[in-house]
Structure formats: C-alpha cells, structure tokens
Amino acid sequence: xxxxxxxxxxxxxxxxxxxxxxxxxxxxxxxxxxxxxxxxxxxxxxxxxxxxxxxxxxxxxxxxxxxxxxxxxxxxxxxxxxxxxxxxxxxxxxxxxxxxxxxxxxxxxxxxxxxxxxxxxxxxxxxxxxxxxxxxxxxxxxxxxxxxxxxxxxxxxxxxxxxxxxxxxxxxxxxxxxxxxxxxxxxxxxxxxxxxxxxxxxxxxxxxxxxxxxxxxxxxxxxxxxxxxxxxxxxxxxxxxxxxxxxxxxxxxxxxxxxxxxxxxxxxxxxxxxxxxxxxxxxxxxxxxxxxxxxxxxxxxxxxxxxxxxxxxxxxxxxxxxxxxxxxxxxxxxxxxxxxxxxxxxxxxxxxxxxxxxxxxxxxxxxxxxxxxxxxxxxxxxxxxxxxxxxxxxxxxxxxxxxx
Amino acid sequence: xxxxxxxxxxxxxxxxxxxxxxxxxxxxxxxxxxxxxxxxxxxxxxxxxxxxxxxxxxxxxxxxxxxxxxxxxxxxxxxxxxxxxxxxxxxxxxxxxxxxxxxxxxxxxxxxxxxxxxxxxxxxxxxxxxxxxxxxxxxxxxxxxxxxxxxxxxxxxxxxxxxxxxxxxxxxxxxxxxxxxxxxxxxxxxxxxxxxxxxxxxxxxxxxxxxxxxxxxxxxxxxxxxxxxxxxxxxxxxxxxxxxxxxxxxxxxxxxxxxxxxx
Numbered sequence: 001x002x003x004x005x006x007x008x009x010x011x012x013x014x015x016x017x018x019x020x021x022x023x024x025x026x027x028x029x030x031x032x033x034x035x036x037x038x039x040x041x042x043x044x045x046x047x048x049x050x051x052x053x054x055x056x057x058x059x060x061x062x063x064x065x066x067x068x069x070x071x072x073x074x075x076x077x078x079x080x081x082x083x084x085x086x087x088x089x090x091x092x093x094x095x096x097x098x099x100x101x102x103x104x105x106x107x108x109x110x111x112x113x114x115x116x117x118x119x120x121x122x123x124x125x126x127x128x129x130x131x132x133x134x135x136x137x138x139x140x141x142x143x144x145x146x147x148x149x150x151x152x153x154x155x156x157x158x159x160x161x162x163x164x165x166x167x168x169x170x171x172x173x174x175x176x177x178x179x180x181x182x183x184x185x186x187x188x189x190x191x192x193x194x195x196x197x198x199x200x201x202x203x204x205x206x207x208x209x210x211x212x213x214x215x216x217x218x219x220x221x222x223x224x225x226x227x228x229x230x231x232x233x234x235x236x237x238x239x240x241x242x243x244x245x246x247x248x249x250x251x252x253x254x255x256x257x258x259x260x261x262x263x264x265x266x267x268x269x270x271x272x273x274x275x276x277x278x279x280x281x282x283x284x285x286x287x288x289x290x291x292x293x294x295x296x297x298x299x300x301x302x303x304x305x306x307x308x309x310x311x312x313x314x315x316x317x318x319x320x321x322x323x324x325x326x327x328x329x330x331x332x333x334x335x336x337x338x339x340x341x342x343x344x345x346x347x348x349x350x351x352x353x354x355x356x357x358x359x360x361x362x363x364x365x366x367x368x369x370x371x372x373x374x375x376x377x378x379x380x381x382x383x384x385x386x387x388x389x390x391x392x393x394x395x396x397x398x399x400x401x402x403x404x
Numbered sequence: 405x406x407x408x409x410x411x412x413x414x415x416x417x418x419x420x421x422x423x424x425x426x427x428x429x430x431x432x433x434x435x436x437x438x439x440x441x442x443x444x445x446x447x448x449x450x451x452x453x454x455x456x457x458x459x460x461x462x463x464x465x466x467x468x469x470x471x472x473x474x475x476x477x478x479x480x481x482x483x484x485x486x487x488x489x490x491x492x493x494x495x496x497x498x499x500x501x502x503x504x505x506x507x508x509x510x511x512x513x514x515x516x517x518x519x520x521x522x523x524x525x526x527x528x529x530x531x532x533x534x535x536x537x538x539x540x541x542x543x544x545x546x547x548x549x550x551x552x553x554x555x556x557x558x559x560x561x562x563x564x565x566x567x568x569x570x571x572x573x574x575x576x577x578x579x580x581x582x583x584x585x586x587x588x589x590x591x592x593x594x595x596x597x598x599x600x601x602x603x604x605x606x607x608x609x610x611x612x613x614x615x616x617x618x619x620x621x622x623x624x625x626x627x628x629x630x631x632x633x634x635x636x637x638x639x640x641x642x643x644x645x646x647x648x649x650x651x652x653x654x655x656x657x658x659x660x661x662x663x664x665x666x667x
Contacts, residue, residue, distance in 0.1 A: 017478065017598045020437070025592050055595035068595045 010321065015074050022081035025054065030085030031369075034223075037088070038372050041222040043168065048092055051122070056082075056093060058120030061100050065116035072262060073324040076269040080317070083273025087376050088223040090270050092125070095164050097266060098259050099126025102173050102191065106243040106255050111193065115171065124170030125198070129160040129229060130256055136162075137389045139175070139253065140185045144231060146176035146192060152238050154178075156192065156209070156231040166227030167212050170198045173242065174229070175252050182250070191242040191252035194234060209234030220375030260384060261334055262327060264341035267384045268320040271344030274377055275313045278348075278355035281370050282306060286358050302358060309351045316344040335397040342390035345380035352377040405460045405577075407449045408515055409485060410508060410522035410538070411442040411467050413476035417527060428630040429498070430528050438476040441523025443483065443590040445583050448553060449521055450484045450591075458555045462486050464515060468496060468507055474606070482593035482601040489515075493611040498623035501529075505537025507621050510614045512542060517578060519560075524549050524582040532582075539580035547575055551586040 011019065029047055037044045051057065059075045061067025075097065082090040100119050103112055118124045135141045144158020156176055163172065172194045182188025196207050203210045209232050215225040241248040242255060283306060286297035296302045323340040326333035352373045356363040363370045381387055415421055416435035424431045446465070453460035465480035465488040467473050477488040491511050499507060512520060520542070525532045532548065539546030551570070552563035558577055563570040565584055575581070593601075611618050619625055643660070647653045661667045 013475070013478075013602075014599060017475075017482065017593075017601070018595060021592055021595075021598060050592075053594065054592055059595065068599065070595075 026085030057122030509541030
C-alpha cells in the first residue's frame with residue numbers, strides 16, 4: 001500500500017526537488033573529491049564553478065536582483081546537504097549568504113543595485129569579519145578603527161582575524177570602531193563594505209591599504225581559506241558605509257548581531273549535515289565490519305550508539321528547521337536560533353566522534369572519510385559564537401522572556 | 405525536428421525493493437525518482453538541441469504512470485525538456501511491457517516525433533524492451549543500448565554497445581533509440597530550472613484522450629501473467645584450497661579447472 005509521506009517530511013515539492021538535486025550534487029561531485037582538496041588544502045574551484053551555474057550563490061537574493069528569492073528554511077536545507085558532502089563547501093557559500101543578508105536588510109538602494117546582481121551569480125563573493133587577534137566572543141572589545149578624513153572618505157586601520165574566504169572574496173563586510181568614546185562601546189561601531197581584488201594578497205589603487213597575509217593553517221575545514229586582514233590606511237568611500245552614513249554610522253554592531261542570528265541557523269544546518277554524514281558512514285561500516293563472528297552492528301553496544309546518533313540528528317534537524325521557520329514567519333527567533341546552533345553543532349561533534357569510535361583503527365586512517373569529519377566538526381563548536389556563548393545567550397533570553 | 409523522451413517514475417535507488425506477494429507486482433511505495441537511465445536520454449536530447457547540427461524545435465517528455473509520476477515529469481522539464489505529457493488512467497494498471505509500449509505509442513502518434521529517446525532500462529522492471537515495442541507500433545526503426553549518437557544529414561550515426569566492442573549503425577529518422585548510461589554525463593537542474601518546472605506546459609491524458617483501446621491495456625490487455633515468484637537459488641559455497649605446498653596447490657587448481665573443462 002503506497003503511503004504519501006510528503007506531509008510528514010515537512011518539505012514543499014520545490015524544497016524536495018531542490019534538496020534532491022543538491023544531495024545528488026554532493027554525492028557525485030563533493031564527496032568523491034573532498035579528500036583530494038582536504039589533503040592538499042586547496043580551493044575546490046571546479047566544484048565552486050558548478051555551484052555558480054546551479055544558482056547556489058543566489059539562493060536568498062531576491063529575484064529582481066537575479067537571485068532565487070528563497071527563504072531561510074530552504075537555504076538551511078541546501079546548507080545541510082552541502083555540509084553533508086563537506087563543510088568547507090558550505091563555508092564558501094555561508095559568508096556570502098551573510099553578506100547578502102546584510103545588504104538586503106540594511107543596504108541602501110544603490111548598494112543593493114551595485115552588488116546583489118553580481119553576488120547572485122557568484123561573480124563576486126562576500127566575506128564578513130568581526131573577530132580580531134585578541135577579540136572573538138566579546139565583539140564590543142574590537143580595536144580596529146575607521147576615521148573620517150577631510151575628503152569625506154573613511155580611513156580604516158586595524159587587524160582582523162579568522163576571515164573565511166578572506167582571500168578569494170571581492171567584498172568584506174567589516175566591523176570598525178568609529179567612535180572610541182561611545183558608551184556603551186557598541187554604539188560607536190560601524191559596518192563598512194570594503195571592496196578588494198579577489199585572490200590578491202596586496203591590494204593596490206582604490207583598494208590600497210588592505211593586505212591579506214598567508215592563510216592560517218588549520219586542523220580541519222581545509223580548502224576554504226581563513227585569513228587575517230590588515231587594514232592600514234585603507235580608504236573607504238562614504239557610500240560604502242552599510243546603510244549609508246546617515247543610517248549606518250554607529251549601527252554596525254546591531255546590524256552584525258542581526259546577521260549572526262541567521263548565521264546561527266546556518267551553522268546549525270551545517271551541524272545537522274555533518275552529523276547526518278557521520279551517521280551514514282557508521283551505518284555502513286558497522287554492517288560491513290565483523291567482530292566475534294558477526295557484523296558489529298549486531299552488537300548491542302554499537303546499536304545503542306547508532307540509536308543515539310540517529311535520534312540526535314533528527315532532533316537537531318527539527319530544531320534547526322523550527323528556528324528557520326520562525327525567522328521566515330517574521331517571528332522572534334533569537335532563542336531558537338541559539339538553541340539550534342548549540343544543539344546541532346554539539347550533535348555534529350558527538351556523532352562524528354561516535355562514528356569514529358565505530359570505525360575503530362580505520363577511523364584513525366586518512367583513507368577513511370570519518371577522519372576528515374573528525375577534524376572538520378570542531379569548527380562548528382567555535383564559529384558564529386562558541387557553545388559557551390550560545391548558552392549565555394540562551395540563558396539570558398530565557399530569563400528575559402520569563403521574568404517574574 | 406521534434407524529440408520525444410520517454411521517462412518513468414521508479415522507486416528511489418536507496419529504497420529496498422520488494423515484490424508484493426498479493427499482487428505479484430513491485431511494491432512501489434516510498435521515495436520515488438526519475439529513472440536514472442532516462443536522465444541520460446534527456447541529456448542526449450538536450451545535447452542534440454544545443455549542438456546545433458540540426459534545429460530542434462521541441463523536446464517533449466512523455467510518461468505513463470500514476471498521479472505521483474508528475475514529479476518525474478517536473479524533473480524532466482527542470483533538466484531542460486520544453487513540455488510534458490502525462491498518460492494516466494486506472495485502466496492502465498497492471499499493463500505488461502507490450503501493453504505499455506502500445507499505450508505509449510498511441511500517445512506519441514499525434515506528436516509525430518522525429519526522434520524518440522529513452523533510457524535502455526528502468527531501475528525497477530529492467531526489461532530493456534519497451535523501446536522496441538514502441539518502435540514496432542510506430543513502424544520506426546529501433547536501436548537499443550546506444551552509447552554514442554551523432555546527427556548528420558538527417559540520419560543518426562550510433563554506436564551500440566555489443567558484447568565485444570561496439571556496433572556502428574546508421575539509422576534513418578524517425579527512429580526510437582534507447583541509450584545506455586555511458587552516453588553522457590547528465591547535467592544537474594539549476595535552482596532556477598527547478599523553480600520554473602511547474603510553469604512549463606503539462607498535458608494530462610486519459611486512455612480515451614489518446615485513443616487507446618482499453619481492451620489492449622491493463623491486466624486484461626496484457627499477454628503475460630506472473631504465475632509465481634521464487635528467489636534465485638542460493639549460491640553454493642565454493643571450495644577452498646589451502647596453500648600448504650604451492651606446487652601441489654597449482655596442481656589442484658589446474659585439476660579443478662580441467663574437470664570443468666575450463667582449460
């Protein structure tokens with residue numbers, strides 16, 4: 001008897017078709033090639049070029065700018081599938097998505113017209129940056145500054161850290177201190193749209209004063225570069241203050257925090273994707289590998305691991321979709337986004353570790369995919385706010401919502 | 405030139421397939437997808453269209469199947485077909501290969517295609533024969549398991565996979581060609597194409613609309629009947645020769661092969 005399961009899997013027809021396409025793309029193009037790019041720590045250019053053709057850089061950008069105009073929920077489904085393939089691939093899209101979100105929500109008409117059509121095709125890719133060598137979670141402590149010069153341009157100085165796509169991107173949304181005396185400090189911060197030459201270490205001409213040092217060597221999350229950015233007298237025209245000078249100066253902190261909320265849903269989706277993959281690898285390996293005369297999947301010790309993994313993956317996925325749906329419906333989702341990010345990134349790490357244990361000695365070998373996942377998963381515990389910060393945010397919001 | 409591509413909705417490759425003992429038919433519940441071999445047929449059509457050697461006015465995807473088969477058609481048009489035709493009717497349930505081929509041919513007739521393409525096999529039934537049946541009804545030449553296809557001077561030059569190597573065959577149009585998965589690498593539908601798929605024309609037809617004689621389709625119209633189903637015989641355990649003395653082992657292996665006249 002045929003049962004229609006469409007209503008149960010909470011996806012529209014379009015979402016199903018899109019998810020299927022991205023999953024097939026991940027199975028055929030990402031997973032078989034990830035090992036190569038991971039071991040070389042090189043940028044997966046051919047995969048990224050195909051993603052441009054498929055429209056994956058314009059998922060959330062409105063149709064009037066050449067994008068697909070899809071919602072956060074559908075975007076999160078796409079990110080889950082890409083991350084199931086390799087989180088570095090979703091990393092190429094993620095900062096771009098945050099950048100387009102900032103433009104769509106806070107940009108001036110001119111800024112949107114200028115950047116969004118080329119961003120929708122992936123012709124230019126976006127990065128964003130808050131962290132500095134000595135400042136991560138405590139964003140209000142940033143030291144980089146922007147000062148308005150006599151010619152009306154802003155002069156940017158300072159050092160930024162952990163910029164994903166820092167070298168290959170064409171624009172970086174960067175948070176700077178514009179009023180050092182502001183109290184509280186976040187009221188003196190501004191977001192600048194800094195243009196640069198993609199893949200150029202030392203920028204010249206209009207973009208002089210922005211240098212990108214060699215990429216940081218990382219444990220995992222390879223292939224997509226994480227860099228520092230050195231702003232040394234970089235001159236940013238006034239029309240590149242996000243939202244324009246009148247609306248934008250002093251609003252940078254709030255803008256970035258808003259974007260981080262969707263960023264958290266994004267990272268949560270990545271956690272679900274990597275956890276899902278770890279589960280799939282464990283399911284396969286545990287039925288192939290034999291000990292004591294039977295496949296290890298027949299041992300209860302392994303079945304319990306599989307059961308816990310699958311349960312957590314499903315829970316993380318539901319939490320992530322709920323946060324995304326609330327945001328799409330225009331509801332408050334800060335609490336849910338924090339919960340999704342916390343739970344899904346921890347689930348990613350836990351499932352990868354359990355799958356690694358199931359693989360035994362082979363999990364420690366670079367011949368097996370789980371070895372890469374083991375190095376990749378911890379990124380999600382840190383990026384877009386550590387688990388500790390998530391707990392702080394969740395705790396604070398809970399008390400706000402339930403004040404007696 | 406007009407190209408019709410026959411497509412089929414099949415259970416997804418990830419779904420464990422089983423036969424329903426009551427109906428003696430494949431249990432088609434669960435996730436379904438466009439038959440992977442058919443995506444190669446669509447890609448073939450698109451490459452002919454884009455190649456420009458011969459102008460192609462239209463690529464039309466045609467299927468016969470239940471309501472859910474609409475999704476397979478959506479995928480076909482997302483991949484690049486211009487429109488689709490869906491033949492669906494309760495009278496068709498239980499049609500065997502000959503009945504299905506007849507029904508599809510009746511849908512194709514009014515389209516007057518110059519070329520009919522299809523995947524050489526379906527992921528579920530794996531009959532390999534539907535193309536030949538359709539061709540017989542349409543009175544067109546038919547070629548199966550084609551892995552290379554070129555259009556020149558209104559003819560097709562095909563390489564057909566044979567047991568050893570390839571047969572190179574020239575075929576006059578119109579023709580029915582079934583393709584193997586080695587023929588090309590199907591593209592992925594872009595997000596834009598997926599979202600636009602529902603906007604492309606879809607023509608839904610019942611048997612009466614297609615002029616199908618209902619006595620020639622469905623279970624009554626099928627000339628074959630499944631009487632019984634049996635699992636394939638279990639493989640017998642092989643003989644293991646322990647390698648104690650290599651010379652002796654070689655002798656044993658040679659003797660074993662000789663006994664079976666394999667040498």
